[in-house]
Amino acid sequence: MIDVGDKERTERVAVARGFVAMAPATVGIVRRGESEKGDVLAAARxxxxxxxxxxxxLVPLCHPIALTGVDVLAVPRPRGVEVTATVRTTDRTGVEMEALSAVSAACLTVYDMLKRYERGMRIEALELIEKKGGRSGHWRRPA
Amino acid sequence: MIDVGDKERTERVAVARGFVAMAPATVGIVRRGESEKGDVLAAARxxxxxxxxxxxxLVPLCHPIALTGVDVLAVPRPRGVEVTATVRTTDRTGVEMEALSAVSAACLTVYDMLKRYERGMRIEALELIEKKGGRSGHWRRPA
Amino acid sequence: MIDVGDKERTERVAVARGFVAMAPATVGIVRRGESEKGDVLAAARxxxxxxxxxxxxLVPLCHPIALTGVDVLAVPRPRGVEVTATVRTTDRTGVEMEALSAVSAACLTVYDMLKRYERGMRIEALELIEKKGGRSGHWRRPA
Amino acid sequence: MIDVGDKERTERVAVARGFVAMAPATVGIVRRGESEKGDVLAAARxxxxxxxxxxxxLVPLCHPIALTGVDVLAVPRPRGVEVTATVRTTDRTGVEMEALSAVSAACLTVYDMLKRYERGMRIEALELIEKKGGRSGHWRRPA
Amino acid sequence: MIDVGDKERTERVAVARGFVAMAPATVGIVRRGESEKGDVLAAARxxxxxxxxxxxxLVPLCHPIALTGVDVLAVPRPRGVEVTATVRTTDRTGVEMEALSAVSAACLTVYDMLKRYERGMRIEALELIEKKGGRSGHWRRPA
Amino acid sequence: MIDVGDKERTERVAVARGFVAMAPATVGIVRRGESEKGDVLAAARxxxxxxxxxxxxLVPLCHPIALTGVDVLAVPRPRGVEVTATVRTTDRTGVEMEALSAVSAACLTVYDMLKRYERGMRIEALELIEKKGGRSGHWRRPA
Structure with a gap:
């Protein structure tokens, strides 16, 4: 775990996104709150x-960081559930991995709660969307 | 967490796969073992x-299960690193979520160890490949 | 941690209950789903x-047990939120502590999500309601 | 998890209390150090x-905080064991939930170590006693 | 994590031992219960x-096992504190690593509670003493 | 957990060392990367x-600390594997226990991956080598 003791504590934000692709009928179960295991979107969050x-x-070489805020949204779309996570800190390293871990676990939870209704869902395009703060400044994924 | 006390303990296997897409130059760093953070493939495993x-x-409604075997492979491919996880148990529920969690954390670890070399990698197609045992029998993802 | 290797694996159930006492106005926030931190009852569950x-x-001398089912309910009442947890296993020790831990964390979560609306809530009467299976047979708390 | 990045790091203290009600004979077992599972008060602490x-x-929406001090006391009383926890930090959010979690786990541990001697003990009045620091200043539970 | 699904569930026991070497004066602090951090032997246990x-x-390739019993003893000796752990299970793999982990954490705890009284203590001879059950039968460390 | 709120945040480093003693033939398995369980040195790290x-x-009275760097090395020697851990922080307490915990888990992992090749390995001389920062200044174990 690389030494970050010389880095300054600055405000940092990372936004990540993921998508659990599924049939429209399965999205309907989510929208109507009919999953037998409970509220899919609240559990994912x-x-x-x-x-x-x-x-x-989970990620062996990540530093322990004092997160100041985590916001996770799970939204039903026509062909699946989209998850977005925003993580904030005022610390010495970025929170990119924290945002990706949040999205990943939220997608796995969506999958777990719906797998009895559809076999073969797929978690797609787990990726960083935006990153602010630290030496590397502001980055946004090209559209 | 749904009651599975009436289900029989049977042998169950699940295989999941994921892919961290990256530039060929970044794959080269993996192949040559040049990541500053250490051996990417061993850490992912x-x-x-x-x-x-x-x-x-990680997945709130998953049952605690006595896993009898977990095998994780991370293999460099021309356009990224492919991760495959095989999980086995002799228990009352399947190990689909365990295989997907393993792949997910392995992919996040690959990403973490390489993010200084490439911005904007993407974790793609986290999915179940095969599942055996339990009431639902043998399932294999259609090619 | 006392040796239970000689005990038989039998079906066991425990039901526990707890109550977070609060003002009726705070219960109203729960009922109308207006807590700024999200859905209180889903989070408690x-x-x-x-x-x-x-x-x-959490409880140092508790055995690790393969729980087969956990059900947690949080219900708004006129003077607070009542939490009930039912835990099942087929193992060598009872699940009394698991049911009490579940109720305890659910009550703490209710408290956490509402503390900005009311100071001085109180968690009351965390207790076992019923227990089945094992040497001690069926026990029910006297009314 | 609400963003607290704009709050100042200040010194904060919280004191919580709980009570495990039991028969005087069971308190005697604690006092004389006769519980078969070991020293009840040391384990609770x-x-x-x-x-x-x-x-x-344990509490999903709680921020990770760098606690600077935690003090837990478990004291036998005529009708049960009283637990008090004092938690300190110099951080952006209060430590009320940390103090309540400490009391809760200590009470569960007392219960676990004594349940073979008395059925039907009850954890009562888990509550905040005092809170200092942060925007809301000094609060003390009215007598 | 090697597949053990074909192994039989049998009764297994492992006993491990470790020693925290220290000055006789420091052992005296333990014996008289004078450590400012509390009861050293109870905490180690x-x-x-x-x-x-x-x-x-802690040990990445260890299987999750349903331990049926864990017994840890920490005993003051003229030149230090000796820790012994006995772990039992009825499962498919041995509990050697569990016994060694228990001894290791107990020794670290002894060290932590006494380091203000003596600098330079040493944890010595963490080793397996005896092992029963499973394919390899009964083994005892030669004297 | 003793209150450290009055201590200053300063840079602190601790270095610890441990040794897993084994037969030269077993060291050969490590050197040639032939352990069936995978790369021993990477796993230990x-x-x-x-x-x-x-x-x-793991160590009940240790404070949670924001580690800024952790470096673990496992090196084959003629009669075993030597593990060294260097831990850094800028916080209110030292990282001596963190360095010792790292060495301890790394040694246990070496042991676990080699126990099928040699019975009766021993973890020896787990000890602090050097410590910098904080009130007690710079300490180095006498040779």
């Missing part, structure tokens, strides 16, 4: 927030 | 195995 | 399920 | 300290 | 039991 | 880094 905090356990 | 065991913490 | 699985980490 | 550190895992 | 349960998180 | 971050869970 909480699983994502918890996973952001667990990042240094 | 261990992170995946550890994450399989952490699944019930 | 998930926090309870996760805590049941974490019991052997 | 350590379980409480460990749980304070685990709060962000 | 609990830390050891908790660590046995955490073994699959 | 990652297990050590992860354990440093887990220290406050």
């Amino acid at each position: 909480l699983a994502g927030i918890l996973a952001a905090k667990k990042t240094p356990e | 261990l992170a995946g195995i550890l994450a399989a065991k952490k699944t019930p913490e | 998930l926090a309870g399920i996760l805590a049941a699985k974490k019991t052997p980490e | 350590l379980a409480g300290i460990l749980a304070a550190k685990k709060t962000p895992e | 609990l830390a050891g039991i908790l660590a046995a349960k955490k073994t699959p998180e | 990652l297990a050590g880094i992860l354990a440093a971050k887990k220290t406050p869970e």
Whole structure:
């Protein structure tokens, strides 16, 4: 775990996104709140927030960071559920991995709660969307 | 967490796959073992195995299961690193989520160790490949 | 951690209950889903399920147990939120502590999500309601 | 998890209390150190300290905080064991939930170590006693 | 994590031992219960039991196992504190690593609670003493 | 957990060392990368880094600390594998326990991956080598 002791504590934000692709009928189950396992979108949101905090356990070389904010949104779309996570800190390293971990766990939770209704869903395009703060400045994924 | 007490303990296997897409130059860093953070493929493998065991913490409605085997492979391909996880148990529920969690953490670890060399990598197509055992029998993702 | 290797694996169930006492106005915030931190009852339910699985980490002398089912309910009442947890296993020790841990974490989560609206809420009467299976047979708390 | 990045790091303290009600004979077992599972008060204290550190895992929307001090006391009283926890930090959010988690885990541990001697103990009145620091200043539970 | 699905569930026991070497004056602090941080021997015992349960998180290739019993003893000796851990299970793999993890965490806890009194203590001879059950039968460390 | 709120945040470093004694033939397996469980030295390194971050869970009275760097090295020697861990922080307490936990988990991992080749390995001389920062200044273990 690389030494970051010389880096300054600055405000940093990262936004990541992922998508659980599924049939429109399965999206309907989400929208109508009919999953037997409970509210899919609320569970995904909480699983994502918890996973952001667990990042240094999941990704061996990540630094433990005092996150100041984590926001996870799971939104039904015509062909699946889209998850977005925004993570903030005022610390010495960025929170890119925390945002990606949050999205990843939220997508896995969506999948878990719907797998009895559809086999073969796919988690697609887990990626960083935007990153601010630190030496590398402001980056935004090209459209 | 749905009651599975009435289900029988049977042998179950799940295989999942994911892909971290990156530039060929970044794959070269992996192949030559030049990442400053250490051996990318060994770290991905261990992170995946550890994450399989952490699944019930990450995915709120997953049952705690006595996994009998977890195998994670990370292989460099021309356009990225492919991760495959095989999880086995003799228990009352399947290990689909454990295999997907393993792949997910392994992909995040690959990403983390290479993000200084390439911005904007993408984790693609996290999906179940095969599943055996339990009521639903043998399933294989259509090619 | 006392040796239970000689005990038989039998079906066991435990039901526990707790209550977060609060002003009727605060209960109204829960009922109308107006807490700024999100859906209180869904969060309490998930926090309870996760805590049941974490019991052997929280209570030092508890055995790790393969839980087969965990059900947590959080229901608004005129003077607070009532939480009930039902935990099942087929194992060598009872799941009383798992049910109590689930209720405890669910109550703490209710408290956390509402503390900005009311100071001085109180978690009351965390207790076992019913227990089945194992040497001690069926027990029910006297009314 | 609400963003607290704009809040100042200030010194904060929270004190919480809980009570495990039991028969005087069971209190006697505690006082004389006769529980078969070991020293009840020492175990409760350590379980409480460990749980304070685990709060962000147990209560989904709690921020991870660098606790500077945790003190847990478990004291036998005529009708049960009283637990008090004092938690300190110099950070952006209060430590109310950390103090309540500590008390909660300490009470569960007392219960676990004594349940073979008395059925039907009850954890009562888990509550905040005092809170200092941060925007809301000094609060003390009215007597 | 090697597949053990074909192995039989049998009763297995492992006993491990470790030693924290220190000056006789420091042992005196332990014996008289004068450590400012609390009861050293009780804390070591609990830390050891908790660590046995955490073994699959600490040692990446260890299987998660349903431990049926964990017993940790910490005993003051003329030149240090000796720790012994006995771990039992009825499962498909041995519990050697669980016994060693328990001893290791117990020794670290002894060290932590005494480091203000003596600099330069050393943890010595962490080793397996005895192992029973499974394919390899009964093994005892030669005297 | 003793209150450190009055201590200053200063840069602190701790270096610890441990040794897994084994037969030269077993060292040969490590050197040639022939262990069936995978790359022993890479696994030890990652297990050590992860354990440093887990220290406050393993050692009950340790403060949670924002580690800024962790470096773990596992090196084959004629009669065993030597592990060294260097941990850095800018915080209110030292990182001695974090360095020792890292070494301990790395040694256990070496042991686990080689135990099928040699029975009766021993973890020896887990000790602090050097410590800088904080009130006690610079300390180095006498040769």
